[in-house]
Amino acid sequence: MPSNEIIQGLGLDDYKFGFVTDSEPVFKTRPGLDADVVRQISARKDEPEWMLKRRLKALRIYDAKPMPQWGGDLSELEETLSRTYFYSKPQEQMERSWDDVPESIKLTFERLGIPEAERKILAGVGAQYDSEMVYHSLKEEWESKGVIFDSIEDGLKNHPELFRKHFGTVIPAADNKFAALNSAVWSGGSFVYIPPGVRLETPLQAYFRVNQERLGQFERTLIIAGEGSRAHYIEGCTAPVYSTDSFHSGVIEIVVNRDAHFRYTTIQNWSNNMYNLVTQRALVQQGAHMEWLDGNLGSKLTMKYPSCFLVGEGAHGEILSIAYAGDDQHQDTGGKVIHVAPNTTSSIVSKSISKGTGRASYRGLCKVYDGARNARSNVECDALLINETSRTDTFPYIEIDERSATVGHEATVSKVGDEQLFYLMSRGMDEAEAMALIVRGFIEPIAKELPLEYAVELNRLIELEMEGSVG
């Protein structure tokens, strides 16, 4: 085992996104939540009556549902929510050019490297600051092919029929307590439509930044991938470090139509005072592929299980999950695959690292309904423990109602081996380098699925955590 100083040095202490920007919202609701707050949000967005009704109904569902008694520790959440701002509007309108975004906000995203990434590798970018998208842009090339990449509010305004047809169908408000909360107070997020046959060659990205203290961010994203289309959507999130807890609860609904391929990547790097309780689900039609790439590095507590509902024959779902739980962090993450149609296939690969007092829990479901003939699913979980105080759990649920299904689950837990360390050190590496190399090797299967720039970023992050590990 590495010495104590090394263990100390492994900390996620140097969170480099923890800076605060000095900016004043143009409007915010008072702390706490009731029907008036919901009405104010809806009025600010100039919404149709049906949406306000839906929000109010969702609020009633939220109030009626008990707090989950499983997963992470939510005992202090109610108190946190009572003093949370549920809506904070950063600027009057969303911009299509960075030049029009207020200087302080623009600076924030520049420090996060978003405009640069946009120029280099992205087809389009959306940037959310507190409760609203402040910037949204799609390259002309894709706009001309009929791709829609807009804020969720503009989606509702400009494409009311398409929006209403799909909104809340993949994740209804009653799905769980936090989906109900999001359905009541949602603000920001993206509306994406990829026309049939269109193949986006570079990813779309949405970046979520919480700046204000005690803010609740509730982005809502609706994605419709047309028949035979292909696209990749990346979501990133960071926030300043505050002494009080913040709250983030997104809902992501994706419809993957026949033969389409869609990949959704999350690099979640919230500060360690953030509750991150997210519902993500894709409805996968005949012959379509859905991939969730879920990287959870930050937050105080994350509860997040991206799901694939395989409803069309031959649909395929994949979930690659990586979790890093440092001191005082609990990553309760995993994935769900629901096989409804015949010849559907799925795989879940989960890798977690627990360090210091961190706890990484894999929680997942593989369900095969009667009639999903020849469904095949495989789940693999590996957990790496760095310290004596680190903790890991594995909670897979496997429910099979179909005779011809083939389902497997394997999990292993190990520590960084003395032999591995010794071997690398005997080849001239110092202990920190050796440790970083082992950890990198462990997450490599997932990192290699990321676009190059993100893989580099992930590796850099891991290295950063290992930096200064020696004395």
Added chain:
Amino acid sequence: MRRGTRRGICREAVLEAGAADPAWLRARREEAWEIYGAMPLPSTRSEEWRYTDVGRMLPFDELEPAEGGAASGPPGELRRAMEQDRESAGRIVDVDGRVVSVELDGAAAAQGVVLSSLREAARAGVHGVESLLATDAVPASDGKFPALNAALWTDGVFLYVPRGVRVDRTVRLSRWVSRPGTATFTRILVVAEEASRISFVDEILSPGFDSVTLANTAVEIFSRRGAQVQYVSLQRMGRGGFYLANQRTLAERDSTLDTLNVALGGSAGRVDLNARLLGPGANSDMLGLYFGDADQHFDFNTSQDHVAPNARSDLLYKGALDGAARGVFRGVIRVHEGAQGTDAYQTNRNLILSDRAVATSLPNLEIEADDVRCSHGATVGQLDAEALFYLMSRGLERERAERLVVLGFLGEVLSRLPLGGVADKVSRAIEAKLRHV
């Protein structure tokens, strides 16, 4: 049972069960009854009972506590099952919750081995009963059913093996439940002192019943330093039987405490098994085998608690499910803080043989130490097409080939248990069941 004087499960039944008991035991029963009353019936909203709706499946208001068996000795079916056994070091027969006969090999008795009706051992003040009964292993506070058992148990087994005594032949319990609509509460307490050795087989049979009939069992097993203990449960009740067991094994330093649970009979079975590894060098092999058809429902809830460092546990549960049968396996490995050097493994494999059968597998890990080797695996699948093809190419009919593949699949569990007689018996029972499929 006295017809016409229905009591049901109530406080009077507790008083009656303990009427001839010493004061400490009566007090323990009453306390257990209070705990039972204060606890809600497990609902499917709780994780551990998510797949077994015990409130719906078990008509509590209609169950009548069993009041002891026929005086005429074991009935024919039980006797035939007993005749299949190889020779034993001891044999105890229990009919409808009362021990009707006890035999113990003279050599074992001379070495100080005690095999007794638990009721009589408690009443006679046999050393160890008061301190170990429903205290460290399955206390009433463990849950609704452990509390109910601690309040209402009528009889069972006390088996004590003194220090250094190695009993090479098996000690057997043969149980028979005859009366429909009754609830039988049985306890088994096994204490193997330092460096002793014992194997104990607990077999339960019954005819088929029209109404739900409960057999509730609490099993408490202590293996002291360096002891070697095997516990085998063979559940072969008839249809209508509901088998509900709480088993806990406490393995001290350098001891071996292995278990096998076989579920073939009854309409429903739920077994909660908790293996606690209390000392370094302790080892538990935990085997399970279930074969369900028609509407049988088997639910196993296992846990491997690594409290001490450098202990090992290895679990293998395999099930085959035909008809509209449902199999549930929920297992957890808990590596407690400080239990470094733990080796813990857990495997659950299921074979689905029909369109209506359902398998649910929940293999969990909860790990709070870093220097451990843990893994778990679960699979659900169908008959191995290659094995079938091979057997059929050798001239076997499809049906026969299928039977052989199922037998081979389940047989892996039996092959890991070095108790020949049991393996033969279980194999025969599986084969008999396969012929009906």
